[in-house]
Amino acid sequence: MTETPVTDLSFEQAMKELESVVDKLERGDVALDQSISLYERGAALKKRCDEELRRAEEKVAAITLDGNGAPTGTKPVEGM
Template sequence: MQDTDAMTDTPVTEMSFEQAMSELEKVLGQLERGDVALDESIALYERGAALKKRCEEKLKEAEEKVAAITLDADGAPTGTKPVTGL
């Protein structure tokens, strides 16, 4: 893989949303340039798919947290409640 120093050794499952998104952008850039061998392109595509999945998971977690915030009569957060059905 070219620009391997641009990729991180952090496992995808341990990345924050920001880390996964940043690396996904790098992977997409390499694939779009088309300057990597076929085997490397396949590995990049697989990495990109895993990074995309991680970003989706982290966004869903954030949406659930936001949906769980309850507000009092003045609109101030009073705490959280369990989210069901998402």
Template structure:
């Protein structure tokens, strides 16, 4: 488990650490206190990944296309 604050991790870093947390919890040989800490970290990592995916989806959704489906530019994403 990394000491880096979750909000400072890139999507890729958060996803990799989340996979590690899940693997550790799946083995079931972790002490209860450690399991709780891992679970809490995992929940924060999951939220970070979801938030980053949502931001990426909003950017992709903002790409404007012409009648042939070719990208013509971007439109402002509402709410940002």
């Protein structure tokens, strides 16, 4: 079975696969070589998830309010 390149996975796909990798490693019933490969794949999946979350955070906008509390528009979230 050929693994999909991590960069081609959506956040949801990467997260689901990362959970599977963690489950396999926690069970401890895989050979050392396979454990190393799983760990490497898990690290790449974690990085992909972090990148996708960072990208989503950059798109988040804060609602701006006027003096009466009525929405006036949006502005990018600062400090992300």
